[in-house]
Amino acid sequence: MDRYEPEQIEPKWQRVWKEARAFNVPNPAPGEPLDDRRWYQLEMLPYPSANSLHMGHVFNYTMGDVVTHFHRRNGARVLRPMGWDAFGLPAENAAIREGGHPREITERSIVNIREQMQRLGWAIDWDREVSSHDPRFYKWTQWLFLRFFERGLAYRKEAPVNWCPNDQTVIANEYVVDGHCERCGALIELRNMTQWFFKTTAYADELREFELPPGGEWPEKTKTIQRNWIGRSEGAEILFRVDELDIDVPVFTTRPDTLFGATFFVVAPEHPFVEAHASDEAKDYAKHAGAKRTEERAAETEKTGVFTGLYATNPVNGERLP
Numbered sequence: 617m618d619r620y621e622p623e624q625i626e627p628k629w630q631r632v633w634k635e636a637r638a639f640n641v642p643n644p645a646p647g648e649p650l651d652d653r654r655w656y657q658l659e660m661l662p663y664p665s666a667n668s669l670h671m672g673h674v675f676n677y678t679m680g681d682v683v684t685h686f687h688r689r690n691g692a693r694v695l696r697p698m699g700w701d702a703f704g705l706p707a708e709n710a711a712i713r714e715g716g717h718p719r720e721i722t723e724r725s726i727v728n729i730r731e732q733m734q735r736l737g738w739a740i741d742w743d744r745e746v747s748s749h750d751p752r753f754y755k756w757t758q759w760l761f762l763r764f765f766e767r768g769l770a771y772r773k774e775a776p777v778n779w780c781p782n783d784q785t786v787i788a789n790e791y792v793v794d795g796h797c798e799r800c801g802a803l804i805e806l807r808n809m810t811q812w813f814f815k816t817t818a819y820a821d822e823l824r825e826f827e828l829p830p831g832g833e834w835p836e837k838t839k840t841i842q843r844n845w846i847g848r849s850e851g852a853e854i855l856f857r858v859d860e861l862d863i864d865v866p867v868f869t870t871r872p873d874t875l876f877g878a879t880f881f882v883v884a885p886e887h888p889f890v891e892a893h894a895s896d897e898a899k900d901y902a903k904h905a906g907a908k909r910t911e912e913r914a915a916e917t918e919k920t921g922v923f924t925g926l927y928a929t930n931p932v933n934g935e936r937l938p
């Protein structure tokens with residue numbers, strides 16, 4: 617072979633792999649002992665919201681392919697499924713953009729993306745393909761949800777959401793750009809609505825203590841991010857008095873020793889206090905400031921805010937804080 621001719625070489629080998637079912641991993645027969653060197657490989661299930669893969673997908677699944685082949689070459693039985701995260705806003709946006717039923721557009725995209733993945737030659741077991749919009753798949757999502765609900769781990773409560781007044785819909789944090797709707801550009805408002813939640817906090821302590829078995833270590837940096845995300849549950853709740861309203865506002869802190877240095881008292885824009893006690897000016901500010909992403913807010917070097925006209929008393933030294 618003098619030159620690499622992808623048009624000839626690649627279809628040939630893709631056909632050979634397909635006919636040999638090279639990446640197919642059958643279930644163990646009943647009673648068959650489990651293979652010690654088994655490996656489960658899953659990068660993520662992509663959104664089939666565009667008609668084609670993008671370079672991020674190629675990067676991501678090529679890395680997964682390298683890991684897959686490494687373990688295969690080391691004699692492991694490697695199971696690598698594929699699937700489609702087909703529900704939600706990306707599918708809805710694609711349907712609006714292209715005009716049509718979300719299911720038809722989604723399924724058309726899946727056909728194209730699957731073909732691209734096969735042309736890239738990734739070692740995927742195509743007998744193990746799932747789709748989150750397929751009733752055979754989501755009946756299990758529903759089954760799981762009911763088990764959570766029965767145990768009190770799924771519950772409803774009022775919470776602030778990003779609301780687009782133009783699209784009349786709730787927008788995920790990821791689709792709010794600079795406080796504006798990614799879809800139509802309208803200014804996003806914060807609204808209180810009843811929503812479903814999972815009580816993940818019930819497992820916070822257990823999760824923080826969890827250690828992966830040898831061979832599954834993560835870099836220390838990743839572990840720190842996860843620990844901070846899970847959150848700390850040890851600390852103190854301290855009450856700040858607002859005399860004008862005759863109420864106490866609880867504050868949670870992991871560092872009560874720093875209270876002596878407090879110079880001002882801030883409530884987050886989504887705090888129920890704003891709706892109940894703030895001036896119209898402060899409410900208006902909160903409606904838009906609250907719609908910014910938490911990361912965006914944290915990254916702003918200049919903190920903004922509006923004076924509520926109220927003072928809170930620092931319980932450790934009696935100082936009145938604006």
Ligand SMILES: [Zn+2]
Pocket residue numbers: 780781782783797798799800801802
């Ligand atoms: Zn919008």
